[in-house]
Amino acid sequence: MYCVTVWRECDFYTDVEKAALELTEYVAQVATLRVPDELYERTRQHFSEKEYVNLVFAINQIISWNRLSVSLGFFATASE
Known part of the structure; x- marks a missing residue:
């Protein structure tokens, strides 16, 4: 999980x-970035249409959970 933010360097x-x-990354910023056609095509090389749709739904679900958590004041804390 620690490397997910620097996935390009890993x-x-x-x-x-x-x-x-x-x-x-693009779906999370869809208000300012649209998913480029090139990225769509590249991603579709790895995922069937059904898998792609499921992936987009999963991404959006996680983003939604994060936004709800932040909006409700729930923040992850490091456990010791």
Whole structure:
């Protein structure tokens, strides 16, 4: 989990994982960034149409949970 924010610099993520992570970045900022056609095509090389739709729904669900948590004042704390 610590490396997910620097996934571009890590060599242990697969091409499938990298496509999903890049798509996640664009979906998270869809208000200001749209998913480029090139990224859509590259991601679809790794995911069927059904898998792509499921991935986009999963990304949006997690983003929604995060926004709800922040809006309600719930923040993760480091456990000791």
